[in-house]
Amino acid sequence: MNRGCCLETLDERKEFILEKNSSDKNKIIDCEKNSIAGSISQRACVYCGARVVLNPITDAYHIVHGPIGCAVYTWDIRGSLSSREEVYRNSFSTDLREEDIIFGGEKKLAAAIDEIAAKHSPKLIFVYATCVVGVIGDDLEAVCKEAERKHNIKVVPVQSSGFAGNKKDGYKAACHALLLGPKVEKKKGINFLGDFNLAGEMWIVTSYLKQLGIEVNAKITGDSTFEEIKNAAKSELNIVQCAGSMTYLAKQMEKEYGIPFIDVSFYGIEDTVTSFEKVIEALGDKYNEEFLDLIKKEALETEKSLMTYKELLKDKKAAIYVGGGFKAISLIKQFNELGMKTVMVGTQTGKRNEYETIKSLVDEGTVILDDSNPSELEKFMKEKGADILVGGVKERPLAYKLGIAFCDHNHERKHPLNCFEGSINFAQEVHTSVNSPVWKSIRKELRDVHED
Amino acid sequence: MLNHTPKEIYEKRGLVINPAKTCQPIGAMYAALGIHGCLPHSHGSQGCCSYHRMHLTRHFRDPIVASTSSFTEGSSVFGGLSNLKTAINNVFSIYKPEVIAINTTYLSETIGDDIGSIIQDAEIPEGKVVLHANTPSYVGSHITGFSNMVKAMVTYLAKSEKGISNGKVNIIPGFVNPGDMREIKRIAKLLEVPITMFPDTSGVVDSPMTGKYEMYPKGGAKVEEITDSGNSDLTIALGRFASEAGAFELEKKCKVKPSILKTPIGIEATDKLIMELVKATGVDVPYELEEERGQLVDIMTDTHYHYHGKRVAIFGDPDTVIALTEFVLGIGMKPIHVLTGTPGQSFEIEIKEMLEEAGVEGRVKSGGDLFEFHQWIKNEPVDLIIGNTYGKFISKAEDIPLVRIGFPVLDRSVHSYLPVVGYKGAMRVLEMISNALLDKVDIDSSDEDFELVL
Numbered sequence: 079m080n081r082g083c084c085l086e087t088l089d090e091r092k093e094f095i096l097e098k099n100s101s102d103k104n105k106i107i108d109c110e111k112n113s114i115a116g117s118i119s120q121r122a123c124v125y126c127g128a129r130v131v132l133n134p135i136t137d138a139y140h141i142v143h144g145p146i147g148c149a150v151y152t153w154d155i156r157g158s159l160s161s162r163e164e165v166y167r168n169s170f171s172t173d174l175r176e177e178d179i180i181f182g183g184e185k186k187l188a189a190a191i192d193e194i195a196a197k198h199s200p201k202l203i204f205v206y207a208t209c210v211v212g213v214i215g216d217d218l219e220a221v222c223k224e225a226e227r228k229h230n231i232k233v234v235p236v237q238s239s240g241f242a243g244n245k246k247d248g249y250k251a252a253c254h255a256l257l258l259g260p261k262v263e264k265k266k267g268i269n270f271l272g273d274f275n276l277a278g279e280m281w282i283v284t285s286y287l288k289q290l291g292i293e294v295n296a297k298i299t300g301d302s303t304f305e306e307i308k309n310a311a312k313s314e315l316n317i318v319q320c321a322g323s324m325t326y327l328a329k330q331m332e333k334e335y336g337i338p339f340i341d342v343s344f345y346g347i348e349d350t351v352t353s354f355e356k357v358i359e360a361l362g363d364k365y366n367e368e369f370l371d372l373i374k375k376e377a378l379e380t381e382k383s384l385m386t387y388k389e390l391l392k393d394k395k396a397a398i399y400v401g402g403g404f405k406a407i408s409l410i411k412q413f414n415e416l417g418m419k420t421v422m423v424g425t426q427t428g429k430r431n432e433y434e435t436i437k438s439l440v441d442e443g444t445v446i447l448d449d450s451n452p453s454e455l456e457k458f459m460k461e462k463g464a465d466i467l468v469g470g471v472k473e474r475p476l477a478y479k480l481g482i483a484f485c486d487h488n489h490e491r492k493h494p495l496n497c498f499e500g501s502i503n504f505a506q507e508v509h510t511s512v513n514s515p516v517w518k519s520i521r522k523e524l525r526d527v528h529e530d
Numbered sequence: 531m532l533n534h535t536p537k538e539i540y541e542k543r544g545l546v547i548n549p550a551k552t553c554q555p556i557g558a559m560y561a562a563l564g565i566h567g568c569l570p571h572s573h574g575s576q577g578c579c580s581y582h583r584m585h586l587t588r589h590f591r592d593p594i595v596a597s598t599s600s601f602t603e604g605s606s607v608f609g610g611l612s613n614l615k616t617a618i619n620n621v622f623s624i625y626k627p628e629v630i631a632i633n634t635t636y637l638s639e640t641i642g643d644d645i646g647s648i649i650q651d652a653e654i655p656e657g658k659v660v661l662h663a664n665t666p667s668y669v670g671s672h673i674t675g676f677s678n679m680v681k682a683m684v685t686y687l688a689k690s691e692k693g694i695s696n697g698k699v700n701i702i703p704g705f706v707n708p709g710d711m712r713e714i715k716r717i718a719k720l721l722e723v724p725i726t727m728f729p730d731t732s733g734v735v736d737s738p739m740t741g742k743y744e745m746y747p748k749g750g751a752k753v754e755e756i757t758d759s760g761n762s763d764l765t766i767a768l769g770r771f772a773s774e775a776g777a778f779e780l781e782k783k784c785k786v787k788p789s790i791l792k793t794p795i796g797i798e799a800t801d802k803l804i805m806e807l808v809k810a811t812g813v814d815v816p817y818e819l820e821e822e823r824g825q826l827v828d829i830m831t832d833t834h835y836h837y838h839g840k841r842v843a844i845f846g847d848p849d850t851v852i853a854l855t856e857f858v859l860g861i862g863m864k865p866i867h868v869l870t871g872t873p874g875q876s877f878e879i880e881i882k883e884m885l886e887e888a889g890v891e892g893r894v895k896s897g898g899d900l901f902e903f904h905q906w907i908k909n910e911p912v913d914l915i916i917g918n919t920y921g922k923f924i925s926k927a928e929d930i931p932l933v934r935i936g937f938p939v940l941d942r943s944v945h946s947y948l949p950v951v952g953y954k955g956a957m958r959v960l961e962m963i964s965n966a967l968l969d970k971v972d973i974d975s976s977d978e979d980f981e982l983v984l
Contacts, residue, residue: 113576113600115613116620123577145636145667146546146871147553151581153920164534167923168901173546176668179640189544197540209575209601209637210668241575241601241637452595453625456743471584476593481741520741 090114094448096433098440107433109448112244118451120399120472121426123240125208126152127248131323132204132236132255133166134158134274134299135307139200141170143187143218144208148240149173157276157489160301170194174210184216188225195229202304203233204255212239232258232304245401246322246427253327256298259311261335267293268357269313269337271328272320273344275300276489279496283344286354286497290369292361298324311335315360317342317353322402322427344496345408346415347377347384380498381415387505388417394512397422397464399447399455399473400487403432409468409487410439416505421462424450452476466512481520483511533927535901537908547901548920550845551871554665556582557675557705557772558633559596564729565683566750567628569621570596573614573645573662574635589938590708590735590946595745597621597630601637610643618652618660627746629753631679632662639666659753661686671872672937673771673847676705680776683728683756690760690784698724699810700759700786702776704769704793704849705937706951708732708749713949714768714794714803720816723807726755726762736947760784764810766803769793769849771872793849794951795959796857797826822953829957830861836964836984840913843867845903845921846936848877848896854916854935855881857959859888863914866892867906873897900924914966931966935959 093108113119125142129152133140142149149171160166172190174183187205194200203225207218218235225233238251268287273280280300287294296302296310316328316339328339340360342353354373396413398406403425410420420440424447425432436446445458452472459467459482467477470488477484485507487495493503555572559582562570572579579598586594597620599613614632621630632645645662654660663682665675680702701718703711711732718725733749759765765780767773767790777788789806792799801823808815841864844854848870855865868881877896885892893906904924907915911928915921918936925932939945949955968984975981 112602113598114616114620115600116571116597116617116624117600118595118597118625119576119600120580121576122580123575126577126580141545145553146549146551146671147556147578147581147667149546150549150552151585153548169548171546171549172544173549174668176666179668186544191544193542193545197536198534209577209635210640213637213640240577242603244576452593452743453745472580472587472593475587475591476743479593479737479739479743481739520739 091454094450095454096437096446098437098442098444098446100442106430107446107448109428109430109433111449113449117449118453119426119449120451121449122245123209124243124245124248124251125206125238125240127245127323128206128236128238128252128255129248130156130274131249131252131299135202135302135304136160136166137163137201137303138166139170139194139198139203140166140206141172141187141190141194141203142206142208143172143183143216144174144206144210146171146173148206148208155489156274157491158274158300159278160275161281163303165198165200179210179214182214182216183211184221187216187218187221191221191225191229191233195225195231200231203231204236205233206236207239209240212242234258244427249323250326253324253330256307256327257330257334258304259308262311264314265295265312267295267313268315268317268361269296269298269310270294271298271316271318271339272324273297273300274320277491277494279344279494279500282494282497282499286373287357289372290354290358291366292357298327311337313337315339315357317357319343319404320402321404322429343404343408345405345500346412347380347498347501348411348415349408350497350501351377376498380501383502384416384505387509390509390513391416391418391505394418394465395421395463397455397459397462397467397482399424399450399467399469401426401470403428403436405487407432407435407439410436412501412504415501416508418508420444421464422447422455422458424448424455456480466508481517483508483514483517485511535904535908535927537905539902539905539909542902546899548899548904548923549871550869550898550900550903550920551671551673552585553636553667553672554670554675554678555633555635555667556585557672557677558631558663558665558679560586560672560705560731561676561679561683561729562631562633563594563734564731564750565629565631565756566752567746568631568750569625569627569629571617571621571630571632572596572598572635573610573632573643574599574637575601578635578637585938586735588940591943592735592737593743594735597625599638609641610638611648614643614645614648615652618654622655622658625745627658629659629661631682632660633665633675633679634662635665636667639664639668659686673705673849673872676772677775680729680773681779684759684776684779684783687753687756688760688780688784689757690786694761695763696758696761698726698758698762699807700762700765700777700780701725701727702765702767702773703727703730704767704772705847706793706850707946707949708734708736709945709947709949710951710955713952713955717804717819717952718807720818721804721807721811721813723811723813726759727751728756728759760786762786764789766791766806768803769853770876771848771874773849792856793853794955795850795853796860796956797823797830797953798856798860799853800952800956819953826953826956829960833960833964834862836967838862839864840967841866841911842914842916843903843907843912845869845900845915845917848872848874850936852877852880855884857956858916859884859890861960864890864892866890866910866912867903868892868894869898869903870896871898914963916963931970933959933962933966935962
């Protein structure tokens, strides 16, 4: 077979790549480090992390204090749906110019907030610091505080200068910005942390919880509002889906408000059932357990529906490259449910314990990668004969160029991929891409490369 | 969705809402991709590079690669010198490009890294090239970034050997799609005019599906071609904002005569490009081009009543918008709102002159945003919007059809393969405009008004 890859792997990168091997059981992958200069990393910055977490708050005005690009590249790319307000889908920027760099951007920012306050009657404004704000030294805290006093609204600075770490530090900055409410009396109900309502996924989970009689007081942050997030301190339990972005907030809320938390995942049948069980267990006997029978029945029916796809996807191999470890783990399980084998799995910002779970879930020979780049992805997808890649925006055309199918499990998914209906959507999408006749149009000798 | 945009227009002092431009580095990255074997390098933090790759990937639906200096807090305090040196070494040893084209970012510009000196001190392997453009995000827009990178190609590479002409014409195509660049090259080929096009992203961001991923596809202007551009007789710069700086630099450095034309969108601008090529080389216009022009005029005759007198709002990049405005005026439409996000007064002057000459009363703005553009449309509605994908919010809110031309187009495909320039491109634009207007008639008509033939 023509491996087709002329590119070597940099020595410094070798520890970030691991092939599961029974003779070398204790070997661990290096992770949670900065990328090396000159790399073609798929990673983004601190600002990006903060923005993706906070953006789904639907009635917030998100002002990006900095150059125009930071605002443009995050403008309505997230696919977080809203049942009410649409303010969050606009793009607000101070568009700093040369003179602002010299004299400071504080005045412009204050004017921007004044304009929004005067013309749009906002309740909540987030002000994001970008790279340059950290360098020219604008005092975001002071400007926001003064604006709060002047307009009597909530103006929250988000300390997200792009260079000050990487995406996960942005998650942390967002979590700080989300601690909005005072300590209050507890009431019935929970908070759902770490679902961003992509393609309406939040609505599916909350409708199940409603059947269970569980009230979701605050959704953080998919389809949420300022009022909801302010009231989050009242809840009796936090359930955390996207661990990478939200564990920090859950811990803070436990410390400040005494709210316990549990991890959940509603991706794949197995995780969905387990997560509902965990929620019921965590809430003690306060809620009706009969619901579980219903869930298990639905799980069985979904499994039956997946049979057709399992037949269509028999012996196909999957590669995964996603943002965080949480998603990768769920995806490995989902491929298992479809009878597919995961041959390569990587993340941009996975944690050590997540990589350990990943290692325990995959078969011998599977390649595990941290902070990978297109050439490595190409090399291992080819070597391992992957039939489909699951990833985000930048990975899609790469897979296609290699003649490999693709499933978007990021911003651009157009249908929900969670719970039972999502499991079927996932199988359907994997099938339509893997079994598309389009691959037959690639010249025969090229197909041979992949069949080898 | 954006229906809450108020009709009342007010002056904004601190805020851009819904931008009609983006930042310099992405324009520089796009231009750099138009050099054969080039890996663009973003000198700043990871996010910039990632965002630019993501945006270009969405528009072209092709893998876009670029490396980054991966700034940390340390580099932001002590400067990016060591990051960039390490990056240059790493990139050459791992990714093996012919060229590294560095663009700066807001961050590296503000801390004041002197890229020129860093490059001079860097170890560059024999036969390889490193060049750079200063592209601070706080000046201009992505078009300025494109222009600066083109200028940098000339500054770093172009050379002239006294008295020797290579008999070629240089063409700087501007910030257009690879499909447009292919069309311009095809026209030159039909005219049998030897040209050097730079940058040339055709064959790079519209590379064919082969089942093998090529990090450096076949396309792009070769370094030796750009070097040799100093020996040409003429540089045709298409679009003042994106291409003029490169052409003037080449005149300054190598005495190559510059000719600044509009981006050849529409019959008039295409005629001018062809006549300029004819004038430079004395060739005759071949029948194929005469035939294409004739077909275009035939289509214009067949379709003129679809759009004549219709009011249109145009936004996007200045060179594209200037050319589109000329084209739609030439077919009897009324461009009553014309806006670009890129700053620059000459844009307003040029459009105003065109509107005045045509007797159309319209609003023009450079450095504007889509919030204001939407307000204009609310106050004075139009029949059609022409612009990039971001126009879809206004289109939906006001129920006005949108023809997607420009950058970026994130929600449709094929656009980057097919031209809007040249006679062929004009035919395509006419088809898009006519169909958008006629589809609206069909959708809106009641059963008793619905007709088979429109």
